Amino acid sequence: TEESTAETTEAKELKVGVCAGPYGDMFTDAITPSLEEKGYTVEIIEFTDYVQPDQALASGDIDANLMQHTAYLTQFAADNNLDISAVINVPTAGAGVFSNSITSLDELQDGDTVAIPIDAVNLARSLRFLRDLGVITLNGEIDETKASVADIADNPKNLEFVTMDAAQISRSLDSVAIGVIPGNYAIAAELDFADALGVEKLGEDFKNVIAVRTEDVDTLGAELKEIVESQAFYDVIMADGSLYAGFDKPEWWVEKYGA
Numbered sequence: 001t002e003e004s005t006a007e008t009t010e011a012k013e014l015k016v017g018v019c020a021g022p023y024g025d026m027f028t029d030a031i032t033p034s035l036e037e038k039g040y041t042v043e044i045i046e047f048t049d050y051v052q053p054d055q056a057l058a059s060g061d062i063d064a065n066l067m068q069h070t071a072y073l074t075q076f077a078a079d080n081n082l083d084i085s086a087v088i089n090v091p092t093a094g095a096g097v098f099s100n101s102i103t104s105l106d107e108l109q110d111g112d113t114v115a116i117p118i119d120a121v122n123l124a125r126s127l128r129f130l131r132d133l134g135v136i137t138l139n140g141e142i143d144e145t146k147a148s149v150a151d152i153a154d155n156p157k158n159l160e161f162v163t164m165d166a167a168q169i170s171r172s173l174d175s176v177a178i179g180v181i182p183g184n185y186a187i188a189a190e191l192d193f194a195d196a197l198g199v200e201k202l203g204e205d206f207k208n209v210i211a212v213r214t215e216d217v218d219t220l221g222a223e224l225k226e227i228v229e230s231q232a233f234y235d236v237i238m239a240d241g242s243l244y245a246g247f248d249k250p251e252w253w254v255e256k257y258g259a
Contacts, residue, residue, distance in 0.1 A: 016065060054084060055082070093247050100174055110158050116169075128199070
């Protein structure tokens with residue numbers, strides 16, 4: 001039978017790239033068991049930035065990754081001419097505004113320093129988030145997905161924006177008034193979203209995706225998509241006490257299960 005053939009062949013090894021935060025655990029908890037049932041062995045490889053996992057995927061050092069949103073993947077793949085593609089979104093934690101010194105955005109003082117991520121996609125996203133929170137306004141004529149500090153129209157408190165690697169912001173909260181921290185790094189730093197001065201509501205392009213090489217979309221990609229859409233994945237995400245239960249859900253999830 002087909003099953004016994006699968007058992008006698010060597011296990012298929014999969015290397016999956018993640019960054020600090022909850023998505024490595026999400027993969028291990030909610031996806032790996034189903035892959036193992038299909039005869040795969042899975043190795044999770046954690047990277048320290050957003051750059052290496054896509055390069056490693058394109059070059060064949062890893063087989064899939066789960067560490068970025070669609071907007072970043074699209075931009076990074078285009079900028080670096082990488083043949084990688086998104087397969088399916090997963091539940092995702094939005095960014096938060098965190099502070100070690102104030103408890104409300106109303107307490108921001110004139111000239112305070114704000115830390116935001118240095119990569120262009122998350123920098124623009126942070127500025128839109130701060131605009132939505134009423135901290136700044138942006139010029140109306142710009143492409144919001146490419147907003148930079150130069151596009152700030154109104155900055156009533158003369159805030160000074162400093163850019164740094166997203167992973168560093170949580171460690172720098174003592175030296176800035178507020179920091180905008182992507183959800184994965186906030187969770188990795190054990191920051192409590194209940195203490196956040198603002199929590200981002202994610203657009204679909206900013207929900208994390210599983211990515212594979214484009215040539216693997218219809219093979220490995222299809223298997224991963226099927227697992228993420230399965231009852232087994234749902235049960236892990238929504239289990240009592242699950243960290244993931246409160247994450248923003250992708251549109252396909254809302255259509256299938258409700259919010």
